Amino acid sequence: MARSPALRRFVSHPWVLGVLGILTVFLVWWLVTASGMVDKLFLPGPGAVWLAGSDQFQRGILVADALASIKRVFIGFVISAGLALPIGIAMGTNRTICHFLEPLMALIRYMPAPAFIPLLIIYFGLEELPKVMLIFIGTFFFNTLMIMDAVKFVPSELVETALTLGGRGLPILTRVVAPYIAPQVLDTYRINMASAWNLVIVAELVAANEGLGKRISLAQRFLRTDEIFVGLIVIGLIGLMIDLGFRFMMRRACSWAN
Amino acid sequence: MHLQVSQVSKSFGEGRDRKLVLENISFELVSGQFMALVGSSGSGKSTVMRLIAGLERPSEGTIQLDGVPVRRPGSDRGMVFQKYSLYPWLTAAQNVAFGLSLQGRDRSEIRERTAYFLDVVGLADAARLLPRELSGGMQQRVAIARALATEPKVLLLDEPFGALDLQIRESMQEFLHDLWKRTGLTALLITHDIEEALLLAGTVHIMAPRPGRIVHTVDVQLDRSDLRHLRVSQPFLELREELASRLRSLDGSLL
Ligand SMILES: Nc1ncnc2c1ncn2[C@@H]1O[C@H](COP(=O)(O)OP(=O)(O)O)[C@@H](O)[C@H]1O
Ligand SMILES: [Mg+2]
Numbered sequence: 001m002a003r004s005p006a007l008r009r010f011v012s013h014p015w016v017l018g019v020l021g022i023l024t025v026f027l028v029w030w031l032v033t034a035s036g037m038v039d040k041l042f043l044p045g046p047g048a049v050w051l052a053g054s055d056q057f058q059r060g061i062l063v064a065d066a067l068a069s070i071k072r073v074f075i076g077f078v079i080s081a082g083l084a085l086p087i088g089i090a091m092g093t094n095r096t097i098c099h100f101l102e103p104l105m106a107l108i109r110y111m112p113a114p115a116f117i118p119l120l121i122i123y124f125g126l127e128e129l130p131k132v133m134l135i136f137i138g139t140f141f142f143n144t145l146m147i148m149d150a151v152k153f154v155p156s157e158l159v160e161t162a163l164t165l166g167g168r169g170l171p172i173l174t175r176v177v178a179p180y181i182a183p184q185v186l187d188t189y190r191i192n193m194a195s196a197w198n199l200v201i202v203a204e205l206v207a208a209n210e211g212l213g214k215r216i217s218l219a220q221r222f223l224r225t226d227e228i229f230v231g232l233i234v235i236g237l238i239g240l241m242i243d244l245g246f247r248f249m250m251r252r253a254c255s256w257a258n
Numbered sequence: 259m260h261l262q263v264s265q266v267s268k269s270f271g272e273g274r275d276r277k278l279v280l281e282n283i284s285f286e287l288v289s290g291q292f293m294a295l296v297g298s299s300g301s302g303k304s305t306v307m308r309l310i311a312g313l314e315r316p317s318e319g320t321i322q323l324d325g326v327p328v329r330r331p332g333s334d335r336g337m338v339f340q341k342y343s344l345y346p347w348l349t350a351a352q353n354v355a356f357g358l359s360l361q362g363r364d365r366s367e368i369r370e371r372t373a374y375f376l377d378v379v380g381l382a383d384a385a386r387l388l389p390r391e392l393s394g395g396m397q398q399r400v401a402i403a404r405a406l407a408t409e410p411k412v413l414l415l416d417e418p419f420g421a422l423d424l425q426i427r428e429s430m431q432e433f434l435h436d437l438w439k440r441t442g443l444t445a446l447l448i449t450h451d452i453e454e455a456l457l458l459a460g461t462v463h464i465m466a467p468r469p470g471r472i473v474h475t476v477d478v479q480l481d482r483s484d485l486r487h488l489r490v491s492q493p494f495l496e497l498r499e500e501l502a503s504r505l506r507s508l509d510g511s512l513l
Binding site: 157 | 333343
């Protein structure tokens with residue numbers, strides 16, 4: 001296929017193929033819609049979606065929606081991540097705490113977070129709190145259990161070396177355990193951030209005044225498929241950026257682990 | 259410095275799973291001495307070392323350092339593990355400095371001592387490298403420098419060269435012997451390699467497994483001015499053969 005080595009090297013670069021994959025889908029999408037095979041109402045073309053998007057952007061709703069969703073994810077996830085870290089470390093280092101909490105968490109983890117929505121609405125109404133709580137419930141248990149596992153796999157030699165060098169308690173936690181698990185913790189957050197992002201949309205589909213999910217459910221009511229596509233693409237892009245951000249942090253902060 | 263291990267036994271597990279791992283181990287180690295424990299794997303060598311380090315407690319008997327019973331790990335007993343013990347996120351110099359900074363020594367002292375001990379193990383040039391950028395032999399030298407930096411009374415080495423290639427192992431043995439002569443450290447070396455024990459140690463204890471116990475002790479009197487020569491000299495080879503056949507008969511009698 002690729003005749004010259006330069007071309008082959010270019011094609012074998014992971015980014016090139018990735019972009020090519022996305023472009024292919026766009027091309028098929030454009031061909032299908034431009035040929036008039038499907039009703040525009042069901043599947044708008046890329047041009048129409050772009051127009052709908054820039055219209056939303058100019059009216060300021062796109063940014064307001066995105067910010068509303070990001071804010072919910074951010075608050076819910078920061079609380080979840082912030083609590084999961086000490087609790088996960090405690091469970092990973094202390095057998096009693098682990099035996100006490102692990103079965104409970106393993107059980108709750110398998111309860112689908114969206115199933116809590118009705119309860120959250122009854123308890124906390126329709127404002128911000130139930131949405132933030134949903135993100136918390138949907139990510140906290142995963143975050144905690146994954147951090148606990150990371151702590152359990154800290155090689156005992158590393159801890160014991162610190163002990164024989166005169167280390168005790170807290171310094172061992174902050175100077176041995178914490179740096180060792182840092183890459184896994186960041187990766188845990190990266191993975192579970194995806195579900196936080198899923199959940200905020202679910203929560204907004206149910207009840208919200210603004211947010212990307214809310215916009216999608218409004219668009220459905222008025223059969224505005226172009227706006228649904230705008231929402232989907234923006235949600236995907238923001239998710240991707242967050243993912244890349246975590247990867248970037250990992251490369252910067254934990255270069256030793258690569 | 260006087261390390262005294264008296265009639266120490268150790269069992270793991272409870273009830274029916276209880277397993278006697280060490281039985282009635284006694285020996286003494288004094289300043290400047292280099293002692294080795296030799297035995298096949300599973301004979302409880304590491305357990306002896308972990309007891310002295312304070313990472314485990316004896317089931318019976320006592321371990322005293324300068325008359326004080328060992329209760330917990332401490333920097334007066336430096337330890338070097340077989341592998342995986344450098345902090346992978348710290349450079350060679352930061353690894354050496356780790357114990358000092360845990361003890362809260364001041365910065366200039368840490369910097370000075372770190373440079374000194376990196377130099378002692380011949381790794382001044384590798385100060386800024388991460389463990390993964392170092393060879394296996396260099397990693398173990400960093401681990402030794404790290405253990406020495408806090409000035410332990412005794413250095414505990416648990417098969418420190420066990421994971422290295424033969425050639426590197428030989429040069430590390432020469433390095434360790436040289437280090438001992440230069441610094442006058444006190445060392446307890448664990449190994450399953452009789453040659454290594456005889457090359458380095460003045461006293462060699464042979465351990466037998468199930469339960470782990472000392473079955474034979476040799477005081478090694480050999481001319482150590484040139485280890486490379488010593489390795490192939492007649493008295494050395496004879497002594498090695500004698501101990502090897504003892505170890506073999508121990509294993510044989512258990513089959
Ligand atoms: N923490 C432990 N719990 C149970 N058994 C152990 C433990 N540590 C060591 N043992 C057992 O003690 C015996 C001796 O182990 P070890 O001291 O590591 O021997 P060596 O270092 O000579 O190979 C082995 O049979 C091992 O299974
Ligand atoms: Mg061992």
